[in-house]
Each structure stands twice: as structure tokens, then as C-alpha cells.
Amino acid sequence: MTTTPRLTSLAHGGGCGCKIAPSLLREIMSHVPAGVLPPQLLVGTESSDDAAVYQLNDEQAVVATTDFFTPIVDKPRDFGRIAATNAISDIYAMGGQPLLALALVGMPIDKLPVETISQILEGGASICAEAGIPVAGGHSIDVVEPIYGLVAIGLVHPQRMKKNSSARAGDVLILGKPLGIGVLSAALKKDMLSEAGYDLMVQYTTQLNRVGTALGQLEAVHAMTDVTGFGLLGHLLEICRAARLRADLGFDAVPVIPEALELVQQGISTGASTRNWASYGGEVVLETGMPEWQQKLLTDPQTSGGLLVSCAPEAAAQVLATFHDAGFAQAAIVGHLTEGNPQVNVRSIL
The missing domain is CATH 3.90.650.10 (PurM-like C-terminal domain)
Known part of the structure; x- marks a missing residue:
């Protein structure tokens, strides 16, 4: 009989604790060119803010962010719920209202049963439902460590965003x-x-x-x-x-x-x-x-x-x-x- 491994045993770190250290991240980003910066881009990478903000018109701006990580807990549904809550938070941190999400899924298919992976995604979808938004798509890959998160899209009034x-x-x-x-x-x-x-x-x-x-x-x-x-x-x-x-x-x-x-x-x-x-x-x-x-x-x-x-x-x-x-x-x-x-x-x- 095959025993399903603890989720946290499959990851070298967990949750937001697996983020790249801030000093190393600044060094990495210092070598990345800014690229095209249209005037409608109200918030980009310049101040390490929570999300990008792109103005559509006088009343609306799109807030876009993404967040994903390795397991912080072993219960699959809890892992999905935590990751989704964390990702959507960046929209709220800009003063915005979320509109929809896309799922980002990386799973070791040879180590985790379908049921476990489904529970992770179901947990994330339940939080999106609580936030009043759909999971409108996403992308999945087969990787060594389990990874789950969201792309979150929202709206904010250009004059009310909180940089x-x-x-x-x-x-x-x-x-x-x-x-x-x-x-x-x-x-x-x-x-x-x-x-x-x-x-x-x-x-x-x-x-x-x-x-x-x-x-x-x-x-x-x-x-x-x-x-x-x-x-x-x-x-x-x-x-x-x-x-x-x-x-x-x-x-x-x-x-x-x-x-x-x-x-x-x-x-x-x-x-x-x-x-x-x-x-x-x-x-x-x-x-x-x-x-x-x-x-x-x-x-x-x-x-x-x-x-x-x-x-x-x-x-x-x-x-x-x-x-x-x-x-x-x-x-x-x-x-x-x-x-x-x-x-x-x-x-x-x-």
C-alpha cells in the first residue's frame, strides 16, 4: 500500500518563507531592464509595491499580481486556501476589488495522488468563491516540489489606489x-x-x-x-x-x-x-x-x-x-x- 507523503516533506521551504531573500532579489532585479513604461502604467517595479496598476480610463485601473509558493501545511485543502488568500491580498493592499483569478499549479505527479492535488485546487477555488471571484483558467506543470498560487486581477479607481x-x-x-x-x-x-x-x-x-x-x-x-x-x-x-x-x-x-x-x-x-x-x-x-x-x-x-x-x-x-x-x-x-x-x-x- 502506497502512503501519501506529507506535503511539507516535499518542499525545502514553506509559504512565503520560501521567498528569495530581499537583498538577493534586489540584486537580481538590478540587472533586469525596465523595458517599455507607458504612461498608463501607474505602478510597476520601481518601489516594490504589491501589484502592478495600469490605468484604463479616468475611473478605472487594472490591478494585476501573482503569488505562489510551496506547502506551509500538510492538509491539501488548507494549503490551497492559504495560497489563494495570500495571492488575492495584493489586490486588497492596493485598495482594489478583485475580479478574477488564474491558477498556477506545479505538482510532483509521481508523488501525489490526483485526489490530493484536486483538494489543493478545490481549497483555492473555495477562497476565490468567498472573495466573489471565479478561477477563470490557469496553467499546470509537473515539477519536483508542489507549488500552488494564483494570478489575481482586480480594479481600482486611479485616484484611490494606495501606493x-x-x-x-x-x-x-x-x-x-x-x-x-x-x-x-x-x-x-x-x-x-x-x-x-x-x-x-x-x-x-x-x-x-x-x-x-x-x-x-x-x-x-x-x-x-x-x-x-x-x-x-x-x-x-x-x-x-x-x-x-x-x-x-x-x-x-x-x-x-x-x-x-x-x-x-x-x-x-x-x-x-x-x-x-x-x-x-x-x-x-x-x-x-x-x-x-x-x-x-x-x-x-x-x-x-x-x-x-x-x-x-x-x-x-x-x-x-x-x-x-x-x-x-x-x-x-x-x-x-x-x-x-x-x-x-x-x-x-x-
Whole structure:
């Protein structure tokens, strides 16, 4: 009798933790020519934003993105749901509304039964249905490691898209979901994650960031991004570089999944966290005496993480209420932006 292997055993990494390290990615992209840049291309690769945006007319712009990765969990349907939620998030991070998706499927056909592969795709399709969009096609190949994700297409008003370069000095920073997904995934691989911890991991990673569409309608929301594989520090630094601002972050204000907090203090973390710090640690100033586990959490790769919002301080209460009303109970103010060279200063308390 043939035993179906664990999905995570077939992959060298998992979820957004398998992303290429940010410093290496910047080096690779530095050798890639920009190509044709029509004036209708409102957002391209210039600021490491979440999605490309192409203006169609005065009222509409297409938002296009893609995201895929190797398994972060062993249950096929959960893997599909997580990957789809993560991919669609980039549309919401631009303030847009998703329209349709295309599936990207790479599977080791000699190792996984048809039923398992079907469950992965069914999980992704279920999330697309929840988002109100169809899976309108896709592409599949036979590969060594299982890979699944989506191309996601959406629409946004050209004047309401939220570029990461539009953040302003004085803005408040609000994070929509708690950190710790990478830590939980590392514990899962070591058989150290509780059943309740697994359920929480799936709950957060399959929670659609659809609140981004509503936040995109608020003029006082100046910039948004979603926190994924580069960790909170990495994606905040992308805002800082794009807007040429400095960020002050208060660790004690950052929401963290309780079991992840316990595990990281026991030394559980991902290799991606170490790679992230090696890539951008020179742009981060940590408070003297800050323990290493706090650094690990701030660089922890989030799969399908929360939205990071930069908004005017007078709108912070409204933004928090919008998050909370949409089911993001742990959304919290975690820092603010000021004039200064692009970097992040981390203290225990703001």
C-alpha cells in the first residue's frame, strides 16, 4: 500500500518563507531592464509595491499580481486556501476589488495522488468563491516540489489606489493581523505545534484582507501594503524607502499570536527570518538590550499576513474601527512615520 507523503516533506521551504531573500532579489532585479513604461502604467517595479496598476480610463485601473509558493501545511485543502488568500491580498493592499483569478499549479505527479492535488485546487477555488471571484483558467506543470498560487486581477479607481510611496511624515502605522505565522509553521515541521495553534494559523492565513477595499476609499489612508515573506520590518522598510521616510516602531504594541510568542522564546524560528535580517538589518536600529527573539518576530515571514496601513493620525480611530468591524480584532497602532533617512527604529514602547 502506497502512503501519501506529507506535503511539507516535499518542499525545502514553506509559504512565503520560501521567498528569495530581499537583498538577493534586489540584486537580481538590478540587472533586469525596465523595458517599455507607458504612461498608463501607474505602478510597476520601481518601489516594490504589491501589484502592478495600469490605468484604463479616468475611473478605472487594472490591478494585476501573482503569488505562489510551496506547502506551509500538510492538509491539501488548507494549503490551497492559504495560497489563494495570500495571492488575492495584493489586490486588497492596493485598495482594489478583485475580479478574477488564474491558477498556477506545479505538482510532483509521481508523488501525489490526483485526489490530493484536486483538494489543493478545490481549497483555492473555495477562497476565490468567498472573495466573489471565479478561477477563470490557469496553467499546470509537473515539477519536483508542489507549488500552488494564483494570478489575481482586480480594479481600482486611479485616484484611490494606495501606493507604498504615498505614505506621509506624521502618519500612524496600523497592523491588521498578529505576527507569528512563520514561527508556527516552523513548529509544525518539528511536530511542536498544538492543535489549537494549527487552527489559529489556518484561521489567520485564510482571513481575506477584503477590508483593504473599504480602507482604499478613505482619503486619510495614504499607503497600504500586506506583510508577507519579508516580515514586518522588511515590508515597513519598503514603505520607508519608497516614501523616503523614517519609521518608529513600538514592539510592545505589535500584536503576536500567543503560541508563537511562547515558541519563539523557546528558540523556534525560520531560516527565512535569519535571511531577512541579513538582508536589511543594516537599516534597522534596535533598542539596546532587545532580546533576539523579538528581532525574530519582527523578521518572521508572514504567509497571508495582515495589512499595514499608513494613515493620518486623526483618522487612526476610524481605520481601527474599520478593521475591528471587519473581524480583525487584533488590529493595532504599532508605530508612526517621520522625516528622516529611510530606516526603522524599534523601541519597546513608542
